[in-house]
Amino acid sequence: MASIVELLQLSPTMTEGTLVKWKVKEGDTIKSGQIIAEVETDKAVMDHETFDAGVVRKLLVAEGSKAAVGSGLMIVGTKDEDISSLVASAGSAPKAAPAADKKPVATAAKPASAPRSAPRSVPGANKPAPAPAATKVASAPPAKTPAPSGANGHSERLFASPLARKVAAEAGLDIGSVSGTGPGGRIIKRDVDTALAAGPATAGTSSFRVSGEVQELPLSNVRRIIASRLVESKVTVPHYQLSVEIRAEALLEAQARVRKMYPDVKITVTHFLVKAMALLAMRHPAIRTQWADDHVKLLPSANITVAVATDDGLITPVLRDVHAKGLLQIVAEMAELVERARKRRVKPEELTGGVQTLSNLGMFPIDFFTAIINPPESSILAVGAVQEKVFVKDGQMTPGKSFSITMSCDHRIIDGAVGAKYLADLKASLEEPYLLLL
Amino acid sequence: MATELKSMREALNRAIAEEMERDERVFLMGEEVGVYKGAYKVSEGLYERFGDKRVIDSPITEAGFVGLGIGAAQLDVRPVIEVMTFNFAILALDQIMNHAAKLRYMSAGQIRCPIVIRGPHGAGGALGTQHSQSLEQQYVHCPGLKVVVPSTPQDAYSLFKASVRDQDPVIFMESEKLYNFKAEVEFGEHMVAPLGVGDVKREGTDVTIVTYGRMLTHAVLPAVEQLESEGISVEVIDPRTLRPLDLDMILNSVRKTNRMVLVEESWPQASVGAWICEQVYAKAFDHLDAPIERVSHLDVPMPYAPNLEEEIIPSPATVVDAVKRVLYI
Numbered sequence: 001m002a003s004i005v006e007l008l009q010l011s012p013t014m015t016e017g018t019l020v021k022w023k024v025k026e027g028d029t030i031k032s033g034q035i036i037a038e039v040e041t042d043k044a045v046m047d048h049e050t051f052d053a054g055v056v057r058k059l060l061v062a063e064g065s066k067a068a069v070g071s072g073l074m075i076v077g078t079k080d081e082d083i084s085s086l087v088a089s090a091g092s093a094p095k096a097a098p099a100a101d102k103k104p105v106a107t108a109a110k111p112a113s114a115p116r117s118a119p120r121s122v123p124g125a126n127k128p129a130p131a132p133a134a135t136k137v138a139s140a141p142p143a144k145t146p147a148p149s150g151a152n153g154h155s156e157r158l159f160a161s162p163l164a165r166k167v168a169a170e171a172g173l174d175i176g177s178v179s180g181t182g183p184g185g186r187i188i189k190r191d192v193d194t195a196l197a198a199g200p201a202t203a204g205t206s207s208f209r210v211s212g213e214v215q216e217l218p219l220s221n222v223r224r225i226i227a228s229r230l231v232e233s234k235v236t237v238p239h240y241q242l243s244v245e246i247r248a249e250a251l252l253e254a255q256a257r258v259r260k261m262y263p264d265v266k267i268t269v270t271h272f273l274v275k276a277m278a279l280l281a282m283r284h285p286a287i288r289t290q291w292a293d294d295h296v297k298l299l300p301s302a303n304i305t306v307a308v309a310t311d312d313g314l315i316t317p318v319l320r321d322v323h324a325k326g327l328l329q330i331v332a333e334m335a336e337l338v339e340r341a342r343k344r345r346v347k348p349e350e351l352t353g354g355v356q357t358l359s360n361l362g363m364f365p366i367d368f369f370t371a372i373i374n375p376p377e378s379s380i381l382a383v384g385a386v387q388e389k390v391f392v393k394d395g396q397m398t399p400g401k402s403f404s405i406t407m408s409c410d411h412r413i414i415d416g417a418v419g420a421k422y423l424a425d426l427k428a429s430l431e432e433p434y435l436l437l438l
Numbered sequence: 439m440a441t442e443l444k445s446m447r448e449a450l451n452r453a454i455a456e457e458m459e460r461d462e463r464v465f466l467m468g469e470e471v472g473v474y475k476g477a478y479k480v481s482e483g484l485y486e487r488f489g490d491k492r493v494i495d496s497p498i499t500e501a502g503f504v505g506l507g508i509g510a511a512q513l514d515v516r517p518v519i520e521v522m523t524f525n526f527a528i529l530a531l532d533q534i535m536n537h538a539a540k541l542r543y544m545s546a547g548q549i550r551c552p553i554v555i556r557g558p559h560g561a562g563g564a565l566g567t568q569h570s571q572s573l574e575q576q577y578v579h580c581p582g583l584k585v586v587v588p589s590t591p592q593d594a595y596s597l598f599k600a601s602v603r604d605q606d607p608v609i610f611m612e613s614e615k616l617y618n619f620k621a622e623v624e625f626g627e628h629m630v631a632p633l634g635v636g637d638v639k640r641e642g643t644d645v646t647i648v649t650y651g652r653m654l655t656h657a658v659l660p661a662v663e664q665l666e667s668e669g670i671s672v673e674v675i676d677p678r679t680l681r682p683l684d685l686d687m688i689l690n691s692v693r694k695t696n697r698m699v700l701v702e703e704s705w706p707q708a709s710v711g712a713w714i715c716e717q718v719y720a721k722a723f724d725h726l727d728a729p730i731e732r733v734s735h736l737d738v739p740m741p742y743a744p745n746l747e748e749e750i751i752p753s754p755a756t757v758v759d760a761v762k763r764v765l766y767i
Contacts, residue, residue, distance in 0.1 A: 163696050163727040182728075182766055189696065189727040190766070 002057060002077025002086055005050050007039065009069045011348045014041045016068045018221065019061045021157065023047075028056045030076065037073065042225050043348045052076045057083050063159070064185035160187035168192045222313040222344075233375045237291075238411040241370050242419050247431045248386045248401040254433055258327070267331050269403075270360050273383065275330055276429050278302035278322035279436050281355050284422045288355045289413045290376040296413055297376075305354030305374060306334065308341045316374055317341045318354040362386060368404040378410040379419070441622035446612070449591035449623050450480050453598040454518060456625075458488055461516060464602060467494040467503055468520030468557075477522050478558065478617050504530035504555060508538045508607075511553040516602060524559035524573045524611060531576065538607040539582030554601045554608045560652060560703050561740060561751055562614035570740035570747070572704045574651075577609040578681045578713075584608045584633055585681040589616075589654040592623045593678055596631035604633060613652040636684035638691075642673035645761050646691040648714060649701040650676055653752055657733070658701050661757035670761065680710055688714065689722050696727040697764040701752050706734035731760035 007017055017039040024036050035047040036056075054076040061067045061074075075086050160168075160175050164187045168175040171192070178195045180187035198213055219227075251269050258267050281287045281302040290297040302323040305316050317337045322330060340346050359371045360383040371382035384404040391400045405426070409419045429435045444452075458464045470477045472485040472495040485493040496503035500521060507517035521527040527534070534555065541549045560572040577585045584606055588594040594612065601608040639654060640662060649658045654676055662672045675691050677684050692698050698718060702711040715730045733752045740747060 161727045162724045166724045188766060 002054075002075055002081055002083045003052060004060075004072040004086055004089070005036070005052050005074050005076055006070050007061075007067045007073050008048060010039060010041045010046050010048065011043050014043075014069055016066050017041050018066050019063055019073070020045055021063055022059060024056050024074075026056050026059055030054065030056060040221055040344070041348075042221055043351055044346050045344050046348075048073070050076070055079045058087060060087075062184045064180075158187070159184060161189065164189050164192045168195075171196055220312045222310070222315060226313050229375065230372050233373050237373050237375065239370075239373060239408050240411055240416070240419075241406050241408050242416070242423050243368065243404060243406045244423050244427045245402050245404055246427055247391075248403055250431055250433055252386070252401065262328065265328055265331050266335070267327065269362070269386070270358070270383075271327055271331050271334065272433070273360070273381075273430070274304050274306065274319065274322055274334070274358055275325075275327055276426060276433075276436060277356055277358060277381065278304050280422065280426055280429065282323045284418075284425065286414055286418045287379060287422055289378045291378065291410060291412050292376075299353075299355050301355075303354045305357040305377065306338070307357060307359040307371075307374075308338050310342045310344070312344070315341050315344075315346070315351070316354070316357060317346050317350050318352065320353070356380065358383065362403060368406055370406050371408055373408050373410055378413045380408050382406040382408070439624065441624045443620050444591050444623045445618050445620045446588075446591040446594050447478065447480050447617040449595040450598060450612070450617075451482060451484070452625065453595045454481065455484060455487065457516075457518075457599055457602045458484070458492060461602075462492075463514065464516040464518060465492045465494065465510075466518045466520065467496050467507060469496055469498055469503075469522050471495060471520050476520070478614060480612075480617065481520070500526050500528075500530040501533055505533040505537070507553050507555070508533055508541075508551060511538075511551045511607075512541065512549050516552055516554075518554045518556060518602065521555060521557035523562075523569060523614070524557055525569050525571050527555065527557065528573070528576075530555075534577070534583070534607070534609070535580050539580050541582075542606065543582060550605045551607050552602075552605045554598075554604075554610055556598070556601075556610035556612065558612045558614040558617070560613050560615075561747055564742055564744045564747065565614075565740075566742050567739040572651075572702075572735070574609075574611055574680055575704060575708065575710050577611075578710045582607070583681060584679065585611065586633060586679050587611045587651040588678065589639075589649075589651050589676050591619065591621050592629070593631070593637065593676075595623055595625065596629045597633065597678060599630045600633050603630075608633070611651070616652050616655070619655060631678070633679045634682040634684060635679070636675055636677040636687040638673065638687070639676045640672065640674040642671040642695070644671045644695060645697040645699060645764055646673045646675060646688070646695045647699045647701060647757070647761070648675045648677065648688055648691075648711075650678065650680065651703060653701045653703050656703075657752040657754050657757050660754040661761070664754065664758055665761055670765065672761065677714075683714065683717075685714075685717055685721070688718060692718055692722045693725045696725050698726070698730045699733065699757065699760045699764060700730060701733045701757055701760075703751055704734050706732065706737050709734060728764040728766065731764050733757055733760050 010017065020038040020040050022037050024030055030036065030050065030053060032051050032053045033049055036050045037048045038045055039048045055078060056074055057077050058075040060072045067073065075083050077083055158176055159180065161182065165175055167189055168178065173192065173196060175187060178187050178191050180191050182188040251272050254272065255267055255269060258265065285298060288299045288302065290299065301321050303318050303320045304322045305318045307314055307316050319330065319333055319337060337346070337350070354374070354377055356377055357374045357380040359380060361369060362383050362385045364385065366384045367387070368384050369382050371380045373380050382405070386401050386403045388399060388401055390397050407419060407423055454466060458466070466481060466484060471481045472490065472493045475482040475485070481493065504519055504527065507519040510517050538551045538553060541551050561570045574585055574587060577583050584604060586597050586601055586608055588597050598610060601610050647658055658674055662674060665672050673691050673695055675688050677688065700711045700715055702709055704711060706712070711732050711734060715732055718730060733756050736750045738750065740750060
């Protein structure tokens with residue numbers, strides 16, 4: 001009996017996914033537990049298993065396309081049975097997002113007597129979805145719903161014909177910016193031609209207008225998630241900010257010394273900050289809190305969230321138990337985690353459970369900035385660039401180096417004095433790191 | 439420059455006669471070629487004109503008379519061996535592949551084998567499974583042989599004369615269904631065409647169709663008519679010689695049109711067309727806007743029923759479909 005394999009809910013907040021890449025093709029025999037596709041969820045690109053076994057009869061979703069959780073991904077059955085009724089039912093609207101622990105349900109096939117026609121020629125290529133025939137090839141291509149281009153779904157693979165790549169490269173056009181209308185979202189020559197034709201055109205009669213067209217850039221999953229979570233944070237959490245200036249000399253000296261002793265370890269001030277945050281979070285329980293409407297959760301372990309900028313947008317992986325780890329281990333783990341985050345290869349559980357987030361823009365000339373709290377955490381630290389300044393002490397001017405830390409706090413849990421005490425402790429510890437040992 | 443409307447049979451007949459006239463070392467041998475005037479009447483009149491020492495009826499033993507021809511070719515004679523169809527030449531494969539193809543190599547160039555083995559192959563119209571096979575793939579695969587597949591009476595005339603004059607074994611593969619096909623032919627010494635050079639049967643800009651043999655007239659040209667009426671400009675390349683192949687002509691065309699459809703009267707698996715496509719992928723990869731479409735037989739033995747035979751070989755409709763696929767329409 002053939003059945004429709006449905007898109008599983010791969011994370012608790014997932015409502016839809018993008019089918020990045022099929023790992024099986026029509027005609028393959030598969031076993032229960034086999035990975036059939038890579039699916040991009042709201043969190044990461046994940047392997048999708050199936051519990052069905054049999055022959056893959058039909059793939060229902062093209063690579064690069066979105067599908068709702070619970071909608072049909074593919075039809076599995078025996079090699080020969082008639083699947084026409086299943087194909088028809090799969091074409092109807094996908095079901096709404098189900099509860100978290102739903103498993104795919106096998107749909108009974110209704111036997112029909114539709115004859116299968118033998119193929120008339122040996123296909124040399126993927127067949128595109130049926131489209132209205134053009135009467136003249138020279139005119140604009142017929143309207144076909146374009147599948148989302150490979151570039152939009154994820155940052156790794158891009159499907160474009162060799163010719164399209166060549167034409168784009170010769171024109172200096174980034175092929176990743178072109179939307180593909182070929183099978184599976186393949187970018188083909190006419191797509192590149194369209195993109196080039198739509199590019200910034202020189203003005204016609206009105207010589208002072210720089211003409212161009214407004215483009216509608218589709219949202220990646222990451223962008224959607226950032227948008228909804230940060231709006232939620234700003235609207236529900238009463239933010240306030242506390243700001244301190246940290247003298248950097250001690251940290252910079254410590255960094256230099258560690259680098260000398262361990263030349264292969266790329267330690268930076270950020271690693272010291274992360275460690276300090278973790279130790280102080282253990283010392284200041286108010287920092288390890290989460291608002292839960294009718295109670296406050298107190299977290300046992302200092303997991304520190306690190307904000308990482310990727311090509312698709314900001315993601316926030318979590319380093320675990322940082323208070324218990326040495327700096328060298330922190331350097332290694334963070335490098336590995338950030339690398340995987342950039343490739344969108346973190347597991348969902350690595351994106352949750354943080355106590356406090358570090359957002360560092362010190363690699364840019366940012367003096368000071370305020371960050372938005374990463375729910376359900378209760379505070380976030382925003383770090384600016386190290387700057388040389390003149391400091392006044394006892395009436396004397398001395399040059400030195402410092403950077404800003406601005407802490408945004410959830411006033412429902414962390415009152416001003418509490419936050420200030422924490423920040424004072426942090427400042428002291430960063431300026432005299434041995435205090436962290438106490 | 440005068441052309442005459444001739445059938446392929448007539449063009450071949452004249453080509454054989456002219457070569458036999460020009461060079462007394464040329465002789466024709468095969469089943470029924472003499473007294474019976476040829477199983478398909480290709481050699482009609484030759485026996486009367488040249489006598490039984492130059493037009494020789496052989497017994498029904500392909501390995502025997504092909505082998506005899508190969509032996510003769512080594513003694514500065516110019517045999518033209520007719521096989522009634524290439525389905526039967528399978529019996530002579532040992533002679534052809536192990537001897538004709540290898541003599542020059544194994545003798546370090548001292549022994550040449552200037553033989554032409556000619557005859558029809560492919561679907562002939564309800565001839566049955568064992569008599570309808572397209573077998574060019576067997577010969578194209580083998581170094582030491584040359585393989586010619588003419589699609590028009592002109593090509594048959596021009597290339598046959600060149601094949602006889604070639605110093606190496608040439609497998610000259612005709613089609614029963616083309617013997618009656620008539621087209622304009624220009625005769626004469628100046629019309630001898632070199633082996634290994636293809637022909638642009640039709641110029642175009644949107645897509646390249648590569649085809650050879652009967653499929654040019656049976657499937658491709660009718661398809662082209664329909665496509666042109668829809669505004670699609672098709673370039674048709676006929677390699678004419680399959681080994682050695684005029685790959686450059688094909689590549690230049692693909693670089694121009696960026697799309698290719700290959701139409702062959704052949705089973706699909708490991709066919710000559712499959713190899714040609716591989717070469718185009720390897721050498722014109724950056725010029726392809728779509729994967730190459732290949733229109734072949736269905737992968738089944740040929741049925742006896744004529745309506746099924748038509749279903750199985752490429753048709754104008756299947757060629758039109760393939761062209762539209764590479765154009766994404």
